[in-house]
Amino acid sequence: MADERKALIAAACHFYQRGWMVGTAGNLSARSANGGFWITASGRHKGELDELDFIRLDLDGMVLEAPDVAARPSAETSIHQAIYRCFPEAGAIYHVHSVEANVVSHWAADGRLRLPALEMLKGLGRWEAEPAVDLPVFENLPHVPDIARRIEAQLQEAPPAVPALLIHLHGATVWGPSPRAALHHTELLEYIFRFMVTARMAGLGGTQ
Ligand SMILES: CSC[C@@H](O)[C@@H](O)C(=O)COP(=O)(O)O
Numbered sequence: 001m002a003d004e005r006k007a008l009i010a011a012a013c014h015f016y017q018r019g020w021m022v023g024t025a026g027n028l029s030a031r032s033a034n035g036g037f038w039i040t041a042s043g044r045h046k047g048e049l050d051e052l053d054f055i056r057l058d059l060d061g062m063v064l065e066a067p068d069v070a071a072r073p074s075a076e077t078s079i080h081q082a083i084y085r086c087f088p089e090a091g092a093i094y095h096v097h098s099v100e101a102n103v104v105s106h107w108a109a110d111g112r113l114r115l116p117a118l119e120m121l122k123g124l125g126r127w128e129a130e131p132a133v134d135l136p137v138f139e140n141l142p143h144v145p146d147i148a149r150r151i152e153a154q155l156q157e158a159p160p161a162v163p164a165l166l167i168h169l170h171g172a173t174v175w176g177p178s179p180r181a182a183l184h185h186t187e188l189l190e191y192i193f194r195f196m197v198t199a200r201m202a203g204l205g206g207t208q
Pocket residue numbers: 022023024025026027040041042043044073074075076095097
């Protein structure tokens with residue numbers, strides 16, 4: 001298999017081992033050199049994906065390639081489509097369900113979560129001193145295309161300060177120009193969430 005699925009399988013394994021994709025949670029996609037994007041099939045175990053666990057779609061959701069005819073695209077495909085439509089430079093998108101992402105989602109106000117001004121933000125593209133970075137936080141509506149519509153409308157109007165968003169009590173969605181960059185961004189954001197939770201538990205003030 002010499003296509004983008006290889007990097008997605010490796011990333012899924014990595015996230016699964018960190019406990020960010022347990023029990024089939026999460027989904028991954030990458031734009032394909034052959035057109036459209038590969039996305040994980042719905043309900044697959046992310047610790048043991050193989051090349052049959054993906055579907056290639058165009059940006060409107062039309063199936064371009066389905067190695068397993070029984071496979072259905074991720075239930076959250078519409079969110080990936082929204083992000084690819086908003087950001088032509090996004091090459092891969094990872095959606096993970098960590099415990100920390102769900103804890104910090106409680107600390108959002110007015111649809112935004114202020115991130116602490118950690119050095120790690122440089123890896124997410126924020127190089128200024130003491131950056132004031134707000135992560136957009138969306139309601140976890142029962143019908144996923146409704147979440148996707150809100151995401152697309154908001155991100156078109158106001159691109160986020162870092163390539164990521166959070167869905168309340170659900171998980172983070174992170175993107176980058178390549179599968180490798182999206183992996184780095186996901187690790188960095190999850191580090192920041194972990195820091196926020198740890199700092200709160202330690203009673204440190206001014207950390208979000
Ligand atoms: C463990 S259920 C989680 C799902 O409801 C969903 O949020 C998710 O991330 C995975 O959905 P999937 O359709 O497998 O891509």
